[in-house]
Amino acid sequence: MVVGPFGLDPAIWAVLRLIIAIALAAGLVFNGALAQIYLERKIQAIIQDRVGPIHTGPWGLLQTFADAIKLLGKEDIRARLTDHWFFLAAPAIVFSPMLASYVVIPFAPGVVGADLNIGLLYLTTLGSMTVLGIVLAGWASNNKYSLIGGLRSAGQLISYEVPQILSLVTVVLLVGSLSLTKIVDGQGGWHVYGLIVPLAFVTYFIAGLAETNRVPFDLPEAESELVAGFLTEYSGMRWGLFFVAEYGEVTVVASIITTLWFGGWHGPFTDIHPLLGPALGVLWFTLKTYFFVLVFMWIRATLPRFRIDQLMSLCWKLLIPVTLLNLMVTAVLLLAFPGTHVPVAIANWLMLGGVMLLIPFLQKRRLIALRQRLETRRLALATAERPR
Amino acid sequence: MSYDFLETILFALLTIGIVGGAVGVVFLNRITGAALLMAFTFLCNAGMFVLLGAETIAAFQVLIYVGAITVLILYGVMFTPQQHRPYALFFQKQTPWAALFVAPIAIFVALFAFSFRDSAHPTPRGGDLVPLATSVFKDFAFPFEVASVLLLAAMIGAIVLVKRDEDE
Amino acid sequence: MTIPVGAFIAVSSILFFLGVTGVLVRRNAVVILMCVELMLNAANLALVAFSRRAGSVDERGSVFVVFVFVIAAAEVAVGLAIVLAAYRNRPTVDVDEVHAMKG
Numbered sequence: 036m037v038v039g040p041f042g043l044d045p046a047i048w049a050v051l052r053l054i055i056a057i058a059l060a061a062g063l064v065f066n067g068a069l070a071q072i073y074l075e076r077k078i079q080a081i082i083q084d085r086v087g088p089i090h091t092g093p094w095g096l097l098q099t100f101a102d103a104i105k106l107l108g109k110e111d112i113r114a115r116l117t118d119h120w121f122f123l124a125a126p127a128i129v130f131s132p133m134l135a136s137y138v139v140i141p142f143a144p145g146v147v148g149a150d151l152n153i154g155l156l157y158l159t160t161l162g163s164m165t166v167l168g169i170v171l172a173g174w175a176s177n178n179k180y181s182l183i184g185g186l187r188s189a190g191q192l193i194s195y196e197v198p199q200i201l202s203l204v205t206v207v208l209l210v211g212s213l214s215l216t217k218i219v220d221g222q223g224g225w226h227v228y229g230l231i232v233p234l235a236f237v238t239y240f241i242a243g244l245a246e247t248n249r250v251p252f253d254l255p256e257a258e259s260e261l262v263a264g265f266l267t268e269y270s271g272m273r274w275g276l277f278f279v280a281e282y283g284e285v286t287v288v289a290s291i292i293t294t295l296w297f298g299g300w301h302g303p304f305t306d307i308h309p310l311l312g313p314a315l316g317v318l319w320f321t322l323k324t325y326f327f328v329l330v331f332m333w334i335r336a337t338l339p340r341f342r343i344d345q346l347m348s349l350c351w352k353l354l355i356p357v358t359l360l361n362l363m364v365t366a367v368l369l370l371a372f373p374g375t376h377v378p379v380a381i382a383n384w385l386m387l388g389g390v391m392l393l394i395p396f397l398q399k400r401r402l403i404a405l406r407q408r409l410e411t412r413r414l415a416l417a418t419a420e421r422p423r
Numbered sequence: 424m425s426y427d428f429l430e431t432i433l434f435a436l437l438t439i440g441i442v443g444g445a446v447g448v449v450f451l452n453r454i455t456g457a458a459l460l461m462a463f464t465f466l467c468n469a470g471m472f473v474l475l476g477a478e479t480i481a482a483f484q485v486l487i488y489v490g491a492i493t494v495l496i497l498y499g500v501m502f503t504p505q506q507h508r509p510y511a512l513f514f515q516k517q518t519p520w521a522a523l524f525v526a527p528i529a530i531f532v533a534l535f536a537f538s539f540r541d542s543a544h545p546t547p548r549g550g551d552l553v554p555l556a557t558s559v560f561k562d563f564a565f566p567f568e569v570a571s572v573l574l575l576a577a578m579i580g581a582i583v584l585v586k587r588d589e590d591e
Numbered sequence: 592m593t594i595p596v597g598a599f600i601a602v603s604s605i606l607f608f609l610g611v612t613g614v615l616v617r618r619n620a621v622v623i624l625m626c627v628e629l630m631l632n633a634a635n636l637a638l639v640a641f642s643r644r645a646g647s648v649d650e651r652g653s654v655f656v657v658f659v660f661v662i663a664a665a666e667v668a669v670g671l672a673i674v675l676a677a678y679r680n681r682p683t684v685d686v687d688e689v690h691a692m693k694g
Contacts (some may be wrong), residue, residue: 118455152550156482163490167462170497174455182501189494213552427593434594438602445606448625449613461625464606468632471599477639480653484635487660492628492667499621499671503684521615529608536604539597541644554650555657563654570661577665584672 053138056148060137067286068279069099075332082336109271121175126269126276128168132161133283140290141216143300143316154215155203158291159196162246165284166192169255172277173265185265187343188248188255194350195245195252201358202239205232205365206295209376219299229296231380234361234387236296238354243288245350247281250335254343289327290320297323357390434474440467454500462493479552599640607633620674620684624667631663 073088073096080087088095113119136158138148151157166189173185206228210218222228229236245252255265266277293299302319305312341349364386368378444464451457465488472481559567606629613626635656642652678684 121455121459151478153479153482153552156479156486160482160486160490163486166490166494167497170494171459174497174501186498186501193491193494430593434598441602441606442609445609445613445629448622448629449609449617454619454622457622457625461628464629465632468636471602471636472639474594475599475639475643477643477650477653477656480635480639480656483657483660484632487664488628488632492664495667495671496621496625496628499624499674502675503621503678503682505619505684518616521612525608525612525615529604529611532604532608533601536600537597539600539644540595542593542595551650551653554648555653558649558651558654559657562649563658566658570658574661574665577669581668581672584669584676 053148056138057134060134060148063137064134064283064286065279068282069103071282071285071328071332072102072278073099074329075335078329078332079336082333103275106272106275111273112268112270118175121171122268123273125168125172125175126273126280128171129165130168130276130280130283132164133280133287136161136287137290139215140287140294141219141299142320143313144305146313146317147216150214150216152212152214155207155213155218158287159200159203162199163193163196165280169265172269176265176268178267181265181267184255184267188265191245191248191252191255191343191346191350194347195242195354198238198350198354198358199242199246201355201362202235202242203291203295205235205358205362208362208365208369209379215294215299219294219301222298223301227296227298227301231376232296232361232365232383234357234383234390235365236292237387237390238358238361239295240292242350242354243292244331244334245346247284247288247331249281249285249331251338251340252346253340254346285328285331286324289324289331292327293320293323299323353394357386361386430474433470437467437470437474440464441471454505455497458493458496458500461496462489465489465493477551479550479555596640596644600637603633603637603640606630606636618685618687620677620686621671623686624670624674627670628663628667631659635659 076098077087077095088098091097091101113122139151139154139157141147141150169192170185170189173182173188176182176185206218207213209228209231210221212218218228244250248256266274269277300313300316300320302315305316305319307315361383364382365379368382372378441464444460444467447460448457448464451460465484469481469484469489472478472484610626610629610633613629614623617623617626638652638656638659642650645652674684677689681688683689
C-alpha cells in the first residue's frame with residue numbers, strides 16, 4: 036500500500052493538495068490585490084510628486100481596507116438591464132480563469148499545484164476565456180457605450196494574444212517542453228532565458244500590458260473617465276471584483292515573466308535545507324514577481340495611452356512580424372547549432388537592438404508622410420473653397 | 424482503493440452538460456442564452472476529451488471554441504438584433520418533416536453506437552502532446568501548411584465581405 | 592478506463608443529431624451556425640474516442656481533430672461575415688425570408 040506524505044493515501048493527498056493550492060491561490064489573489072492597490076496609489080503619488088494616502092493608518096496602509104469596506108457598503112444598483120444573469124455572471128467569468136492560472140505556476144522546487152505537461156498551453160487557454168466575460172459585461176449593461184467599450188476591449192485582447200503566444204513559444208523552443216517546472220529547472224544562476232531571448236521578453240511584456248488592459252493600452256477602461264467603458268454599470272463590489280481580477284491577472288503575467296525569463300524561484304541559498312530552501316525559493320519568486328508588478332505601475336504613472344487604432348496597428352504591424360521573425364530565427368539557429376544557446380542569444384540581442392533602432396526611423400518616415408498628406412489636403416480644401 | 428467510480432460520475436455529469444446544453448441551443452428562444460449554453464457544451468466537450476486522455480486537444484478546444492468562436496457568435500448575435508416574435512415563428516416551415524426524418528435515424532445510430540463495448544486504451548506516458556506534435560509537424564506538415572493558407576483565405580474573405588464601400 | 596468507447600460514441604451521435612435538428616428547424620441564421628458548431632464538436636468527440644479505441648501511438652485521430660478545429664474557425668468567420676453582409680442588405684436573419692433566388 037503506497038503511503039503518501041503525512042501518512043495519507045496518495046489519492047486523498049492529491050485532492051487535499053489541490054484544495055490547499057486553491058485556498059492559497061485565493062488568499063494570494065485577494066491579499067495581493069489589496070497590497071497592489073495600495074502600492075499603485077503610493078507609487079503613482081511618488082512619481083507625480085505628491086504624497087498619496089497618508090491619513091488612514093500609518094503611511095496610509097489601511098486605505099485599501101477602507102476602500103473595500105466602502106465598496107461592500109454601496110448600493111447594488113440595477114439599471115434597466117437586458118440580461119440580469121449575464122450581468123451577474125460576467126465578473127465571475129473574468130475572475131475564475133485568473134484564479135485557475137495559479138495552479139500551474141511553480142513557486143518553489145516541488146511547490147506547484149499541478150505539474151501539467153501542457154502548463155503554458157493551459158495558461159494561454161485561461162487567458163483567452165477572459166475575453167468572453169468582457170464581451171458579456173459590455174452586452175449585459177444595456178448601454179451602447181458599454182457595448183462598444185466591451186467589443187473594443189475584446190478586439191484588443193484577441194489581437195494581443197498572438198504576440199503573447201508567439202513569445203511564449205520562443206522560450207518553449209529553447210526548453211523543449213510546455214511544462215513550467217521544466218522551464219524553471221532549465222535555468223539557474225546567470226543562465227536565465229531573459230539573457231538568451233530578450234526580444235521575446237520585451238514583446239511578451241508589451242503584449243502582457245495589453246492583455247491586462249494596463250496603460251498604455253487601457254483605452255477600454257479609460258473611456259469610463261470620458262464616456263463609458265464596459266465597467267460603467269458595475270458599482271460596489273462587482274466593480275471591485277473586476278479590479279481584483281485585473282490585479283490578479285497582472286500578477287499572473289508578472290509570474291509568467293519571472294518563470295520563463297528570469298529563473299522563477301532560483302536564487303542564492305535555495306538548496307541548503309529541505310524545508311527552508313523552498314521557503315527561500317518562494318521569497319525570491321515573490322520578489323521578482325513584484326518587481327515586474329512595480330514596473331507595470333511605473334509605466335502606468337509615466338506613459339500616455341494609445342488610441343484604439345494606434346494600439347491595433349502596433350500589434351498587427353509591429354509586434355506580430357517581430358515575434359514571427361524572432362520565432363523563425365530562433366528555430367533555425369537551434370536546428371543549425373544543436374545543443375548550444377549562444378547563437379540564439381547573439382541573434383536575439385542583435386534583433387532587439389535592430390528593433391529599437393528601427394522604431395524611431397519608421398516613426399520619422401511615417402510623420403513625414405502624414406505631414407505631406409495633411410499639406411495636400413489643406414491645399415485641396417483651400418483651392419476648392421474659392422468663391423465662384 | 425479504486426476510484427474508478429469517479430470516472431463514471433464525471434462522465435455522467437459531462438453527458439448531462441453536453442446534451443442539456445445542446446437541447447438549450449436548439450430550443451431556446453433567447454439567442455444570447457443559446458450562445459452561452461453552446462459555450463457550456465464546448466466546455467463539457469473539453470472535459471470529455473480530458474476523460475479520454477487527450478488533454479492537449481481539450482486545451483485547444485477551450486482556447487479555440489470558448490475563447491474565439493463563442494465570441495464570434497456573440498458578435499453575430501449582437502449585431503443582428505431582431506424584434507420579439509411569438510415562439511412558433513422561431514422554427515422554420517418544415518419543422519414537423521425534419522423531426523420525422525431525423526428521429527428514426529438518430530435513434531438507430533445511437534443504439535448502434537452502444538455496440539462498441541471495448542474500453543479505450545490507456546493514455547500514453549507524458550500525455551498526448553509529444554506524439555500529437557510529432558505527427559502534425561512530420562507526417563502532416565503539408566496539410567498543416569494548407570490549413571494556414573485556408574485560414575488566411577478565410578480571414579481575407581471575411582474582411583472583404585464585411586467591408587463597407589468607402590464613400591468618396 | 593472503465594467507460595466503454597461506445598458510450599462516448601453514443602454521446603457524440605446524440606450531440607450530432609441535435610445539431611442536425613437545429614439546422615433543419617431553426618429560422619435564425621446565427622442559431623443555424625451555432626448548431627453547425629455543435630455538429631463539428633460531435634465529430635471531434637467521435638474522432639478522439641475512436642482514436643483511443645484503436646490505441647494509435649501517433650495520435651492520428653487527434654491530428655485530424657486539430658484540422659477540424661482550424662476548419663471550424665474559418666467557417667464560423669466566413670459564415671458570420673455572410674450573415675452580417677446579408678443583414679446589412681435587408682435587416683433580417685430569418686432564413687425563410689431570404690428566398691430572392693427561388694424559382
